[in-house]
Amino acid sequence: MNFISAGAKKTILRIALGFIMILLCAIFLLPFFWAISTSLRLPKDSFNLPPQFFPTSFCIQNYEMVFSTFPFLKFILNSLLVAVVLTISQVIITTMAGYAFARLHFAGKNICFFLILSGIMIPISSIIIPQFMVVKSLGIMDSQLAIILPYLINPMGIFLVKQFMQTIPSSYDEAAIIDGAGKFRIYWNVILPMSVPALAVVVVMTFVGSWNNFFGPLIYISSWDKMTLPLGLNVLSSSLGNGDISVILAGVVIAFIPPILIYIFGQKYLLQGTTLSGLKS
Amino acid sequence: MNELVTKKKKLFSGKKENLTAYLFLSPALVTFFVFIGGPIFATIFFLDFSKYNIISPIKIVGIQNFARMFADPEMAVAFINTLKFVVILVPLHVFIALILALLVTRKISTPFKYFYRTSIYFPTIVTVSAVTVVWTYLFNYDFGVLNYLLNVLNLNSVPWLKSGSWALVSVAIFSVWKNVGNSFIFYVIGLQNIPDTYIEAAQIDGASPLRIFFNIKLPLLSPTVFFVLTINLIACVQIFDEPFLITNGGPGDSTQTIAWQIYTQAFRNFNMGYASAIATFLFIIIAVITMIQFSLQNKWVNYDYE
Numbered sequence: 238m239n240f241i242s243a244g245a246k247k248t249i250l251r252i253a254l255g256f257i258m259i260l261l262c263a264i265f266l267l268p269f270f271w272a273i274s275t276s277l278r279l280p281k282d283s284f285n286l287p288p289q290f291f292p293t294s295f296c297i298q299n300y301e302m303v304f305s306t307f308p309f310l311k312f313i314l315n316s317l318l319v320a321v322v323l324t325i326s327q328v329i330i331t332t333m334a335g336y337a338f339a340r341l342h343f344a345g346k347n348i349c350f351f352l353i354l355s356g357i358m359i360p361i362s363s364i365i366i367p368q369f370m371v372v373k374s375l376g377i378m379d380s381q382l383a384i385i386l387p388y389l390i391n392p393m394g395i396f397l398v399k400q401f402m403q404t405i406p407s408s409y410d411e412a413a414i415i416d417g418a419g420k421f422r423i424y425w426n427v428i429l430p431m432s433v434p435a436l437a438v439v440v441v442m443t444f445v446g447s448w449n450n451f452f453g454p455l456i457y458i459s460s461w462d463k464m465t466l467p468l469g470l471n472v473l474s475s476s477l478g479n480g481d482i483s484v485i486l487a488g489v490v491i492a493f494i495p496p497i498l499i500y501i502f503g504q505k506y507l508l509q510g511t512t513l514s515g516l517k518s
Numbered sequence: 519m520n521e522l523v524t525k526k527k528k529l530f531s532g533k534k535e536n537l538t539a540y541l542f543l544s545p546a547l548v549t550f551f552v553f554i555g556g557p558i559f560a561t562i563f564f565l566d567f568s569k570y571n572i573i574s575p576i577k578i579v580g581i582q583n584f585a586r587m588f589a590d591p592e593m594a595v596a597f598i599n600t601l602k603f604v605v606i607l608v609p610l611h612v613f614i615a616l617i618l619a620l621l622v623t624r625k626i627s628t629p630f631k632y633f634y635r636t637s638i639y640f641p642t643i644v645t646v647s648a649v650t651v652v653w654t655y656l657f658n659y660d661f662g663v664l665n666y667l668l669n670v671l672n673l674n675s676v677p678w679l680k681s682g683s684w685a686l687v688s689v690a691i692f693s694v695w696k697n698v699g700n701s702f703i704f705y706v707i708g709l710q711n712i713p714d715t716y717i718e719a720a721q722i723d724g725a726s727p728l729r730i731f732f733n734i735k736l737p738l739l740s741p742t743v744f745f746v747l748t749i750n751l752i753a754c755v756q757i758f759d760e761p762f763l764i765t766n767g768g769p770g771d772s773t774q775t776i777a778w779q780i781y782t783q784a785f786r787n788f789n790m791g792y793a794s795a796i797a798t799f800l801f802i803i804i805a806v807i808t809m810i811q812f813s814l815q816n817k818w819v820n821y822d823y824e
Contacts, residue, residue: 251626258621258630262637265695269640271663272652284661334546343539353546356554360756360804362777363797366565366784367557390549420538449645451759456785467647471763474651482655492648500643 269493276300276486283483299487309488311462312469315381317495319465320447323385327443328436331391335398335435336424340410350399356392361452369456383457384450384465394439401435402428441503445496466492562801565794572788583795593796595771596779599686603761603775604754606690611701611750612743614694619705620731635706639699646696650763653692654679657764682772685765689773693760697753701746708742709735740819748811752804776800 241249267290274289279296303309337343338350368387377383405428413423429436454468464472470492474485540547566583570576587593622634641649656663657678665675678688712735720730736743758777761767767774767782774782776796784793 254621254624255626255630258634261618261621262634265637265641268649268652268656268695271656275655284655284658286661286666288663288666330545330549333542337539337542341535341539341542343534343536346539349543349547352555353550356550358752358804358808359554359558360752360777360797360800362756362758362780363561363801364554364557365780366790366794366797367560368553369784370560371552371557386549387553390546390554392550395546420535420542424542445643449643451645451647451763467645470645470651471647474654485651486655489648489651493644496643496645 272486272493273490276483276490278483280481280483283481283486296483299484300491302484303488303491306484307469307473307488308461308464309469309473309491312464312466313491315463316448316465316467319381319384320444322381323388323447324440324443326385327389327391327394328439330389331394331439332398332429332432332436333424334395335402335432336428338395338399339402340423340428341420353390353392353395356390365452365456372457378457379459379463380457381463384447384453388447388450388453391439391443394442397438398432398435401432405431437503441499444499448495448499558801561794562798565791566798568791568794570790572790576791579791583792584799586792587795587799592771592774593776593779596774596776599771599773600755600757600775600777602686603690603693603757604751606687607693607754607757608747608750610690610694611698612747615698615701615746616705616739616743618698618702619709620735622702623706623709635703638702641696642699646759647763649696650692650760653695654764657688679765680769682770685769685772689761689764692764693757696760701750704742704746705739708739712738744811744815744819748808751807751811755803755807756800776803 270290271288274292275283276299277292277296278285278289278294280299282294334353338346372378372383372387375382375386377386409427409431410423413427418426449467450465451467451471454465455471458464458468461469470485470488473488477485565576567578567580568576569579569582618638622631622638655661659665659675659677659680662678664678668675677684679685716734716738717730720734725733756777757775758781761773761775761778762781765773767778777800780793780796780800783789783796
């Protein structure tokens with residue numbers, strides 16, 4: 238290979254790696270393209286070969302059929318309600334706890350922090366049975382509360398918020414104290430507004446996590462009109478079989494959209510958040 | 519961080535703010551104890567020694583559940599399947615994510631970088647139960663895209679979800695596709711935190727990219743590798759969603775995992791005491807893994823660049 242210059246070798250390598258990268262990205266993205274294209278095919282054509290990755294037919298009726306044949310709108314509204322309520326309440330609880338760990342001095346601080354953090358390592362399968370019993374005894378089985386209350390505790394979120402709040406200079410607290418503010422006022426009017434990046438991370442994490450939650454609804458929800466989207470889709474797809482998959486895929490494609498939107502919206506905050514989680518320092 | 523704490527202590531005269539603090543903490547603490555702390559305690563110290571099927575009251579039965587668990591051939595299968603998943607998935611995640619991260623953090627133009635990063639991370643954000651529907655169709659023996667592509671290349675169709683041995687592999691393939699983005703992002707951040715000056719200095723000294731990787735990047739990346747390894751170990755041991763949604767433990771029992779057993783015993787067979795024993799077993803496995811990881815950390819994780 239003496240007749241190829243070093244520079245040319247480098248360029249060939251770059252192009253080769255470029256092709257490999259495009260191929261890899263195609264692997265990650267093609268299932269989505271297939272889903273979208275097939276969802277737009279006529280139901281009877283949906284499994285026809287060759288498979289399509291780009292839509293050639295535009296059978297929008299499939300999308301209408303998803304809503305008319307199943308309580309699909311109910312699924313979406315349930316998921317939305319749960320996600321919004323959970324996100325708002327969890328942000329408040331998480332930031333209050335984070336503030337306590339970041340700014341306040343109290344007996345048992347380290348023990349409490351360690352305790353809450355250990356929650357990250359506890360597998361959900363190991364606590365689901367007693368948790369189920371608690372939910373049952375609270376009388377909230379098969380309700381939205383059953384998939385909100387157990388998820389109000391977010392150890393990772395508390396950790397992130399605490400880390401972030403600790404980077405806010407205490408001079409702000411001091412100024413507020415001089416103005417006569419108590420701890421809660423400092424939290425609400427000073428620290429919280431300055432913690433927006435960390436808040437954004439918790440909001441995105443919680444919303445997407447709630448939207449995508451399958452195991453919780455699987456255990457706690459049994460009636461059609463209380464189901465959230467992940468559970469509804471699962472029940473839907475097993476009941477329809479392999480016949481009209483383009484209709485199911487229409488539902489699937491709709492289900493994809495909200496997490497994507499939230500992700501795009503919170504993108505820059507998300508990456509900031511993982512840096513905050515202590516891997517850097 | 520230490521200076522900040524001591525400085526604050528001086529500023530706030532070291533007075534303890536116990537009541538205020540616990541008022542701030544109480545929602546989090548209450549939720550923790552009611553839904554996490556209490557339950558794990560109940561599982562380990564009470565329910566696993568009992569017999570409970572929701573209808574009749576709880577009965578204490580001693581170590582009967584554990585005796586049953588160790589003799590149960592279904593549990594043996596679940597344990598072996600979980601082991602298979604761990605052995606296949608963890609190295610795949612740890613290595614593939616690293617290679618992807620290295621490919622993406624080269625000196626290439628930003629739009630490409632952005633496109634690669636978004637594509638790789640994309641599957642992690644969508645709903646599992648939605649995307650498993652898609653993959654179940656992709657894996658379809660007669661009409662699925664995967665077998666179609668294989669046939670185009672003149673290869674035989676693979677019984678992705680029809681054969682027991684292939685089913686586990688298929689679930690693993692899906693799991694990597696769906697989740698590798700998570701490990702990938704951690705590696706990207708870890709690589710970005712390596713100061714360029716180190717790399718440039720090595721390049722000036724004439725080091726090849728391979729040497730730069732093994733002697734500079736990898737050691738400085740070791741905390742990230744440790745983190746990714748631990749996270750993936752813990753996640754794989756309790757894997758449930760993917761085997762449940764794609765094959766529901768089948769065909770036969772080829773994709774039943776420990777977590778799958780817990781779910782089935784508790785919520786299908788209503789053997790909650792027995793399921794709790796399995797749940798305790800799972801918890802102990804994870805605790806042991808975590809302890810081993812943390813004790814081995816000192817041997818190979820390199821923190822001294824801080």
